[in-house]
Amino acid sequence: MRTNFKHTPVFCGILLLFLSSKVSAQQFSLYGTRTLWDSFENPAQSPFELNESRQFASNFFVPNSGVNLQFNGPAQVALKNILLYTNGLSVSNLDVDAPRFNKVNASENSYLLMLRLFKTVDYRRELGFSWQTRAESHGKLHNQALIVFKTANEQGINGIDRYLNRTGPNQLRGTDLQAQAYHQIGFTFREQYNQNFSYGIKLSYLSGIAHNSIKVRSGELDNDPASPGYRTFTVGGVLRSSYYDDIAWDDLRPNFRNPGMSLTLSSNLKLRDGWNVMTNLKDVGFIRWSADSYRNGADLNINTLDDAEDQLDKIQASLVRERYTSVINGKAEALISKEFGAFKPSALLSKSLFNNSGDIVLMNSFRYKVLQIGASGAYNLNDYFQFGGQLMLKSPNVEFFIGTDNLFQSYKTKVLLTDDPDQRLERVNEGIKGAAAYLGFSLKFGRIVSDPQNENYIPGINHRVPGTGFLNKIFGKRD
Template sequence: MKKFLLLFLLLIPSMFAAAQQFSQYNTGTLFDSFENPSQRSFIRDSSYNMASNFLIPNFGGYAFLTGNAQRSVQTRLFDERYDNSQLKVGEGKLNHVIGNTGVYLLMFKWYAGMQGDKEMGISFKTKGEANGTITDESIALFNGSANFQNQAYNQILNSKGYYQTYHQIGFSYREKLSKRAAFGFKVNFLMGLQYQEILINNSSIAFDKAADRAELALDGLYYASENAGRFKASTFAPNFRNPGASVSIGGSYKNEGGYIWQGNVKDLGFIHWSGKSNTYRVLGSTTLTDLSRPWREDTVRNQLSNLLKSGYMSTGSFITPTDGVAEASVAKKYFFNYDRTFGLMPTLIVQKQLFYPGITGALVNHLQYNNLTITATASYNDLRLFNFGGQFMYKSPNFEFYLGSERLLPTGRMVLQRFGNNSAYTGADVFLGFSLKFGRPVESPLNASYIPMGEEKGFFGRFFDKIFGKRKGGGEL
């Protein structure tokens, strides 16, 4: 990922770029139950009472770039050269880069009680988030002065963006409130790893091609956490230097018509970066040299990095939000045979980022036959990007495996290194997961060796009844 966002990628070596998979909605997998807290992962009289991924990583990630710079990034990434033919130098056109990744290193959940079908779980996850806009000219500059026809330019290098990585230790709880409703939450302790942010408000550059150099001036801010930009094994060791917290809350309700309504607020939280973090007031200039030499990319990167760190620096802590989202969905399952072994479940989802611009709509269709499920996912976001994805999943009551991508076409082009000049965006997306259930069978009261007396509701279920009253009838959620 080092070369993906050429201001971050070349100024800030390596960037994590994985998010909630829409394709996992209403699948009942262990991953689904951690990401959508009101979803169950155990089935009475079918499942064992414990589930885990056994330290086999369950991961998902995507990164994509829109704008004129796609061809430049593609050729630099795979051909070790810049094809800047699509850049519009002098117009300040913006390219958007977005990345999100998540890797569940540990997921463990257990069936905690029949009263309310309670489920509890613990997890360890590593996350990365990135978002930014970068001008055509900022990317062209890494190839020297070849694409700049004029002698002087103003405000063409005004770019901004951030990335952060952190560990997440979570505890989850899910309870059935009634036959129709369920509620769940996941609380997380966060351990920040790295954070960097660049905000360039004003810029100017003047070329002296005869001397093979340029004078660059920037006005902006640069934030860097302790050890930012340093990548070695110890960088990713759990630590308490940058603590934080986040929460995910979800609820679901199945109405009389069989429609399942679900709402979630996910990863709403913050990270407190340590007092050894740095904030730079960038206000100065530097000379870029050797702009026609083979090592021009390294020269530009090093000089820009020095300029960002040359201004006034204050050392101290700061707080950043996590990339929280709010989601709402509706789904209904249709069966094509009497045995209910062949069915289709369409789900409509709307997702809104809470702290950053971004809204996405998705339509997910699960086609299930016995233990096999094929999923087709279509989504559209406010960047006017249409995505189509697919998933293959084998899921029995005690075993599950899935593999897929929610951006099949750009991912395929990335893998094959074949790029079209007219693509809406360049990117890649992949997710994979596995889990296994073990322990004792989860038995319903009629089959169990011990039969609990009284209502099968937990604390939240009894509280729910006090507010809304007891309800009768309806299918189970």
């Protein structure tokens, strides 16, 4: 089975990949919760409690997933017409001269399998294995880019005519978008170095699924007076893609066709008066896309009167095969927190290393027995706010959580998507900018991990008492 993009206008197709990809889901409120998810995202964290937790922890292939989509800019209504209706790309309300960019920041992070082992009581060493799928999209897009690629007549005004008649500067060169999806197979190690300091390492193999990027450095439109209606649009920049015009099922499985590596370093420090400081250098890595990948070999010359399929054919004809490397969305993070009985406030700073995205987050959680309720407020450097909520049931050996980092926008999006088409059309201008949600479960099993004073398990003695093995019980001598 293949997904074919042949009959989609190339620019809109790329843009939709950015917006509809399962794209870095933050799940801020899970930081510092000592859940199994927390221990893999922040390897210095431990999900185990001495004398209460069992030795192994896993999600048993129940996905622990999160997705976060945020779009900020004047083209919200135009893009919602693509995503929710059959109206196509409507740009009638966009100002071709407005010096404003549309910013995209979306992410998805799903742990398909997590398995963690409490290895030794001394230094509380832990080993872990995880398999997750991730997708991330980020970048900015100017109104002019949307208007130029709108070639169908709309209320008698062609998008190219609007672009020609602009009075503001040419800002197409500011368009810079990237989207990629990949598998991440990780191995973690954690050690409690002393009573106040622990550290963790996560080394991952990356298997690329798909990548698209476009970076425009120039855009010129030639209106030939000798040929009325004939216009040639020349775009200078770099277009890269890991596939030509379709994606096969083989691309969705982990493989060695598009290999990569990433590294996470994490530390947790206990200060005086009960304060805790966690720091991360997270997911610093790259993917090397195969020699079957593509990039444009020269500037693109497009006859703007051609239909969308002809435009796509010309763009594809200009592509050359080339191996290239992309970086993943690495971050530097710092979290400070303190428990005041059942109440725990936290503050998080998270900054992407290779793009302008970053978050400043304040979180609060309240615990009553196995029930934990959390709330968070986050400001992103792309100039938008998010307010989240979380509900968690957590005991030493069982945990379940559900939440969102964008409570109000997620609710509005849910209402919009569940309305009938007529009602959705009436509500399309309500300013929906994004959505976020996450869900997870894990369970511990095995023997209880105990500190040395309470340890009643002695390897070589308790592990295998003569006559108690399974085969011995079946075939052993009877009295």
